[in-house]
Amino acid sequence: MVLLRGFLVLVMFFLLGEALRVLADLPVSGGVLGMVMVTFTLMLRGRVSDELAEASRGLISVLVLLIAPGVVGVFFIVEQFYGQWTTVIVALIAGTLLSVLTTLWLMKKVSESAAGDGRHE
Amino acid sequence: MNNAFAELLTVWTAGPMLSIGLTLAAFLMATWLFARFHRPLWMPPVLIAALLLAAVVALSGIGFEEYEQGARWLTVLLGPATVALGVPLYQQMHHIRALWKPILVTLPLAATLAAVYALGIAWLMDASPLVLSSLAPKSVTAPIAMGVAEQLGGSVSLTLGGLLITGVLASVFVDWGVRWLKIEDDRIIGFALGLNGHAIGTARAFEISPTAGAFSSLGMGLTGVFTALFLPFAFPF
Structure with a gap:
């Protein structure tokens, strides 16, 4: 029962997210809008109920189960993207390497200067 | 014998239960194998x-279309599961407050670049619009990325493959x-x-230390929200 109550809250926020997406004509998925609304609601309330926390943990722990069917599709689209795979692989390898290095470098610089500010103040 | 099997397959694939059973079994087996190795x-x-x-x-002759139709009964739960990600995000909020300055400076730029580098390279290599819109959400956690890919008109399967890599x-x-x-x-x-590495990176971070894990969840959540909210507006196709 506890799980179901939490699940109902999640489903309701999902439906609200879908409503916002359609009514405000946003190009963002209903799930993401629901997630943002849940986060803000919790920030306003200042606490999260056990039911909601339980249901969230449960769903998040089976995310792999929910995503796996989509990943299976990759093995069946090899022909559909014939001739594009080199592009895909090169873009992923080089793109990820560059973005990892950029993130690390940026975080290092910014947190060093933030720490520097702290010393001067 | 072969006929009986074909008939059984028709009956089994009439409803979603076969797909659901297979997916559950594969999930449990994968979890076990992963720990084992x-x-x-x-x-x-x-x-x-x-x-x-x-x-x-592929081997049983069920076919991907048939399988996917049944598995949809599971994948619809990705909607509420995405909503559920808001809860840990809220629980990490004190981390955001403590380190808001570097996070605020790094996040928008780094999350944008995570998409732009790969897109730029793919675009220079003459990738088709379908490939570009499938690769755009490559650094975002899967449930969110699937929503973004759908909104941009990409191939969800290619997106998930890109995500994994x-x-x-x-x-x-x-x-x-x-x-x-x-x-x-x-x-x-x-x-x-x-x-950069969404859930797979986060799993790795938890192996380094609990602090790294917490900040990885944070980075994953914020990148997901940021990309999901801005990419559909910024994407020029």
């Missing part, structure tokens, strides 16, 4: 599960980058893992 960085559970499923679906690569590259840039702050390492 000492949690290899390059072979996350989702990849093991997908390989098992693909083999069964990105997650594995990010874990390896962060390892190298940290050594090269001489970074020792677990908060930075974790944040970079989550921002």
Whole structure:
């Protein structure tokens, strides 16, 4: 029962997210809008109920189960993207390497200067 | 004998139960195998599960279309599961407050670049619009990325493939980058893992330390929200 109550809250926020997406004509998925609304609601309330926390943990722990069917599709689209795979692989390898290095470098610089500010103040 | 099997397959695939059963079995088996082989960085559970499923679906003659239709009964839960990600995000809020300055500066730029680098390279190599819109959400956690890919008109399967490769690569590259840039702050390492490598990077971060794990969840959540909210507006197709 506890799980179901939490699940109902999640489903309701999902439906609200879908409503916002359609009514405000946003190009963002209903799930993401629901997630943002849940986060803000919790920030306003200042606490999260056990039911909601339980249901969230449960769903998040089976995310792999929910995503796996989509990943299976990759093995069946090899022909559909014939001739594009080199592009895909090169873009992923080089793109990820560059973005990892950029993130690390940026975080290092910014947190060093933030720490520097702290010393001067 | 062959006829009886064909008939049985028709009956079984009439409803979604066969797909659901197969997916559940593959998930449990993948979890077990992953633990058994000492949690290899390059072979996350989702990849093991997908390989098992693909083999069964192809060899048994069920076919992907048929399988996917039944599995939809499971994948609809991705909607509420995405909403559920808001809860840990709220629970990490005190971390955001404590380190808001570096996060605020890094996040928009790094999350944008995570998409732009790969898109730029793919565009220079003459990728089709379908490939571009499928690769755009490559650094975002899967449930969100699937929504973004759908909104942009990409191929969800290609997006998930790209996501998987990105997650594995990010874990390896962060390892190298940290050594090269001489970074020792677990908060930075974790944040970079989550921002670039979503759930797969986050799993890696939890192996480093709980702090790295917390910051990785944070980086993953914020990148997901940021990309999901801005990419559909910024994407020019």
